[in-house]
Amino acid sequence: MSILLSDISKNFGAFAALNHINLEVPEGELVALLGPSGCGKTTLLRIIAGLEHADKGRVIINGEDKTDQNVSERGIGFVFQHYALFRHMTVFENVAFGLRVKPRRERPTDYILSQKVHALLELVQLDFLHDRFPDQLSGGQRQRIALARALAVEPSVLLLDEPFGALDASVRKDLRQWLRNLHHELNVTSIFVTHDQEEAMEVASQVVVLNHGHIEQLGSPSDIYDRPANAFVSRFIGQTNIFDLEEHDADWLQTAGILNPHQEAKVAHVRPHDIIIEKSTRGHTAPATLKDWQHLGALIRLELVKNSSNGSTAPVFAEMPNDQFKQLALNKGDKVDLKIRQAHWFH
């Protein structure tokens, strides 16, 4: 089911949490709301769910105006950051809850209910835990139970608030993969909130970048990465080197080969992998010196110091594949030539 948000605003006292948000999520998408903490992403999710009410604007789910409906009538599934499982109920009863509270006419018989709950528990691969209590489960298991519980009522949209935020790194990686596969299988329109750009890029089909209560950019992960709409998005997504022309980096950029004479924008953002490094034979006139490097698995990150005396002294980071780095046979303190393949320019 599609979700349409029109002109949503929300203030907490004098603080404007959301400012005229317009967003359309087509049916079947898996969308990430991405942004730094305090950007309003969780508030937006809670407004879609009906756990919070917007001061202004409408929430339309599948063509139906849900703005004035209570959370219990919206037919959404919500997954909380800290799971919010019912501590006094077994795993089975947790998942069954949404079915048991249905009005009598719609309530399934015990047999159908039990079948449905077990099917959901199998979907999250935890049926063997059905008679345990939440306190006896690990974080990853709890989150999967929370998801099964939300899916039990066959929600038209699934909303997840930092679903992996409280988990450790390895469990997190597995669950991301798993969530994407699950979404592929169920195809229910889903929105999840995260502050982790890697998570957003890995899981989502569309990413919404939020900052200070408004949308900075909306697009596919590759759009956001390759064509950032502004300096904030460019800085927030992935690693970026920032060169400011007003801080006398012009000469240096000229040497690096990306400055054209008709350049209007003042600030260049360069991805580390867009910097090509070669050993220099120029001695002291070489543009940079290799200070240090770090292994990032398949990639090597090189930390370079600019040699120009009048520029800013911030280090420049470049990345290249491991074997390429071995071929260059560089040592700490070596002078290097560098070429910048492309830059994003912002005012």
Added chain:
Amino acid sequence: MSKSSIMPGFRPALVFTLIYLSLIVLIPLSTLVFKSFELNWDDYVRIITNKRVLSSFQVSFSSALMAAVIASVFGFITAWVLVRYSFLGKRFFHAIIDFPFALPTAVAGIVLATIFQPSGFLGKILKEAFDVQVAFKPLGIVVALIFISIPFVVRTVEPVLLEFESAMEEAGASLGATRLQVFSKIIFPNVFPALLTGFALAFARGVGEYGSVIFIAGNIPYVSEIVPLLIVTKLEQFDVEGATAIALTMLVISFVLLLLINVLQYWVRKRSGQL
């Protein structure tokens, strides 16, 4: 098991606890038990089955039970209001809850008797409107006991309500539960064990209460005479054996009842995964 545990000081702490328990609780209570051995079984049965004694047991336990039930209901509501809502004078009410803890119970009894007697402020209204008399009747005992025991319920339920994770309520609502269902299926079961503890405390306090009750009960034998009063009466008549027999019975019944409540509590916690 010879390895020292992570928590240091087990032995001194245990020794201290045992000495303390012995001096304050076990030795006095066992003296009571030994004293009662001076009686033979027939005397004991004769004293206990005396009609006046049996009535006093009935009065004591039934009024304590009724008071504990009512105090649990109102105590729960009070704790709920104090935790969930903010209103003018909340801190003031918060402080007032503890009053019955600090007030000499005799004062409470006298005040309650004064306003609930047929010519008193509340007593008059009740008499005229409903033809109900509270003071100097068994009902008066219940009123006094509610007054005494409500803070026990409030103070045991309150921290649990405070700690209650509101996301659980939101989760319930998002799954389509009505407010009533959220309360009855999510909030209440989580608070119930604490409420049971409050109930047990209120009940135990009610069974043992003396000071406030004797002023409002009227102390009519067979009708509104409580067990503690009967014990005092026996002692005043130098009938130590009689007093001991009644006291021992009281002790055993109280022990069994508290044990039952604890078993019930264990069962509730077990069922709701808190053990």
